[in-house]
Amino acid sequence: MAGLTPGFATQFAAGTLTAAVPLLLGGLGEQISERAGVLNVGIEGMMLAGAYAGFAVAYGSGSLWLGLMAGAAVGVLLALPMLLLCIRRAADQIVTGIALTLAAQGLTALLHHVSFATTYPRLPAPATLYGRFPLDYMALALCAGLAWLHRNTLLGLHLQAAGVQPAALDQSGINVARLRGGAVLTTGALAGLGGAYLSEISAGVFVPFMTNGAGFICIVLAMLARRRALLVLAGALLFGASQSAATALQLLGVDVPSDVVQMLPFAMVMVLLAGLGAGRLPAALGQPYRRGGQ
Amino acid sequence: MTRRARALLPFALALLLCGAVLLAVGVDPFEYGAVVLRRGLFSPRGVQESLSRAAPLLLIAASLMLSFRAGLWNLGVDGQFLLAATVTAATAPVLDATFGRAAALLGGLALAALTGAAWAALPAALRAWRGLNEIVTTLMMSFLGVSLANTLIKLVLRDPDTTVPQTLTLPVAERLPRLFGSTVHLGLPLALGIVLGMHLLLTRSAIGLRLRVLGESPRAARHMGLDVPRLTFTALLGSGALAGLAGGVDILGVWGTVRADWNPAYGLMVVPAVLLARLNGYWAALVVALLAVLSVGTESAAVRLGVPSYFNLVFVAVVLLSLGAARPRRV
Numbered sequence: 001m002a003g004l005t006p007g008f009a010t011q012f013a014a015g016t017l018t019a020a021v022p023l024l025l026g027g028l029g030e031q032i033s034e035r036a037g038v039l040n041v042g043i044e045g046m047m048l049a050g051a052y053a054g055f056a057v058a059y060g061s062g063s064l065w066l067g068l069m070a071g072a073a074v075g076v077l078l079a080l081p082m083l084l085l086c087i088r089r090a091a092d093q094i095v096t097g098i099a100l101t102l103a104a105q106g107l108t109a110l111l112h113h114v115s116f117a118t119t120y121p122r123l124p125a126p127a128t129l130y131g132r133f134p135l136d137y138m139a140l141a142l143c144a145g146l147a148w149l150h151r152n153t154l155l156g157l158h159l160q161a162a163g164v165q166p167a168a169l170d171q172s173g174i175n176v177a178r179l180r181g182g183a184v185l186t187t188g189a190l191a192g193l194g195g196a197y198l199s200e201i202s203a204g205v206f207v208p209f210m211t212n213g214a215g216f217i218c219i220v221l222a223m224l225a226r227r228r229a230l231l232v233l234a235g236a237l238l239f240g241a242s243q244s245a246a247t248a249l250q251l252l253g254v255d256v257p258s259d260v261v262q263m264l265p266f267a268m269v270m271v272l273l274a275g276l277g278a279g280r281l282p283a284a285l286g287q288p289y290r291r292g293g294q
Numbered sequence: 295m296t297r298r299a300r301a302l303l304p305f306a307l308a309l310l311l312c313g314a315v316l317l318a319v320g321v322d323p324f325e326y327g328a329v330v331l332r333r334g335l336f337s338p339r340g341v342q343e344s345l346s347r348a349a350p351l352l353l354i355a356a357s358l359m360l361s362f363r364a365g366l367w368n369l370g371v372d373g374q375f376l377l378a379a380t381v382t383a384a385t386a387p388v389l390d391a392t393f394g395r396a397a398a399l400l401g402g403l404a405l406a407a408l409t410g411a412a413w414a415a416l417p418a419a420l421r422a423w424r425g426l427n428e429i430v431t432t433l434m435m436s437f438l439g440v441s442l443a444n445t446l447i448k449l450v451l452r453d454p455d456t457t458v459p460q461t462l463t464l465p466v467a468e469r470l471p472r473l474f475g476s477t478v479h480l481g482l483p484l485a486l487g488i489v490l491g492m493h494l495l496l497t498r499s500a501i502g503l504r505l506r507v508l509g510e511s512p513r514a515a516r517h518m519g520l521d522v523p524r525l526t527f528t529a530l531l532g533s534g535a536l537a538g539l540a541g542g543v544d545i546l547g548v549w550g551t552v553r554a555d556w557n558p559a560y561g562l563m564v565v566p567a568v569l570l571a572r573l574n575g576y577w578a579a580l581v582v583a584l585l586a587v588l589s590v591g592t593e594s595a596a597v598r599l600g601v602p603s604y605f606n607l608v609f610v611a612v613v614l615l616s617l618g619a620a621r622p623r624r625v
Contacts (some may be wrong), residue, residue: 091618099614106607214436259444266438
């Protein structure tokens with residue numbers, strides 16, 4: 001994005017948004033899962049896998065959109081074991097999430113090594129619409145749509161019930177497993193899409209372990225935002241700002257070491273969590289649901 | 295199927311899947327496996343390296359046993375480890391030069407444990423007294439710790455005489471004593487003792503029982519009149535201290551220094567080992583030994599066959615996933 005927008009403030013704003021969109025997509029996805037009572041720790045891996053798949057397909061086909069779709073598809077693919085294990089077999093969500101993240105880290109590192117490690121190809125800057133990549137607008141629209149869904153629709157209510165009192169939802173005739181399964185797959189798709197955005201649009205390049213905790217930040221965003229999708233947006237923008245602040249400072253002539261820059265978002269999370277807390281999480285979050293109370 | 299055969303199933307599955315992945319990227323899985331085993335186990339140098347590697351892994355296992363038994367997820371092991379390693383690496387050479395070797399080793403280990411505990415203190419306190427989910431906070435602190443360690447090495451603790459940013463180096467002769475003329479250091483028996491001691495503590499002592507009750511049901515713990523916040527805080531702090539100790543042992547025993555951007559990320563690798571062992575210290579020691587072989591072997595294979603050593607994460611992940619499929623219950 002650099003060079004497109006003259007002026008310090010606009011550049012800062014643009015950088016903020018570019019850094020925020022992957023977090024927004026992932027955070028909205030995680031929010032759906034958490035509402036439904038599934039703590040998806042695998043989102044870090046889903047984003048990373050989406051980043052690799054998105055970059056590889058975009059680079060191979062020359063189409064960013066195809067890459068984004070591939071990223072989302074791979075996110076869903078990685079969410080499938082989560083669905084089978086955590087919802088069908090009531091396996092531990094955290095263990096499964098860790099495993100998925102490890103698998104994605106190992107596999108993408110290997111695939112990167114055999115495909116791009118010697119050349120490190122870059123993607124060209126994307127075509128823009130009114131100065132931004134079109135997916136940015138879509139992500140904002142999605143955020144508004146989900147805000148409405150969580151607040152005003154029956155589906156939003158069902159999601160909440162699946163996270164708070166799954167037994168009651170089951171008694172009212174709703175299939176809890178299917179609802180939670182749908183939530184997990186949606187999270188996978190959004191996380192994969194966010195990851196693909198990260199590699200294709202934000203960075204233009206794939207680097208192993210490039211998500212570097214972005215998925216975990218999405219978990220925090222979802223926890224802090226609870227049912228409000230707009231709060232996910234606010235949080236994502238805050239983190240985006242903290243990331244692009246470093247670039248902005250460098251433009252002002254202040255040299256900030258990159259390790260300090262990397263600490264900023266995590267330090268901010270800790271301050272936010274310590275200050276606001278993440279109380280009133282869905283009561284059944286992390287609990288597998290089995291019919292008949294078992 | 296017998297129980298024993300079933301316990302081996304995850305490994306078989308993991309081997310099969312990893313082999314398939316290797317085939318897909320054009321690496322002979324049998325050759326790869328042979329290199330991993332030879333360099334990790336069936337060569338004098340390899341087996342010594344693996345035994346040395348087992349020391350920090352065992353301490354991390356003890357750290358995780360403690361926190362998991364109390365129903366707490368300390369997923370910040372990597373940050374605690376690296377920060378403690380950095381502090382030890384920076385201070386031990388100074389202690390060595392001023393007070394001698396014993397002070398360097400004992401002081402280094404103590405500082406490592408303290409650093410690990412200190413880095414776990416904030417998540418522990420937030421969990422204990424504010425009910426804040428420790429999974430998220432320990433993870434965040436882990437990323438923070440890794441970056442902080444790098445910042446410290448590059449800006450504050452840097453050895454002025456090296457081109458690559460790294461801490462001061464503890465001379466080889468001043469590191470942990472080697473055992474029986476091998477390269478295996480004293481950290482191994484120490485770590486083994488701590489894992490088995492942790493096992494006994496958790497299964498045979500009053501504090502172990504309290505932690506178990508807390509882990510099984512915090513509600514029951516409260517009804518028993520236990521001070522749940524304090525117990526929670528102590529368990530997480532202890533877990534952090536052990537993770538820090540792992541960092542100290544690895545530095546004082548093997549590396550002698552920490553380079554910037556070095557992060558072995560042992561933490562999440564040991565999680566499945568501990569879960570597979572169902573928090574049993576004896577089994578954990580056995581599985582960790584396998585992990586050490588895998589870790590050392592894949593590093594050598596990375597150099598020999600050009601498969602990044604991170605590939606061992608896939609093996610660990612598949613074991614973990616098939617474990618989840620086989621046993622649908624927490625621990």
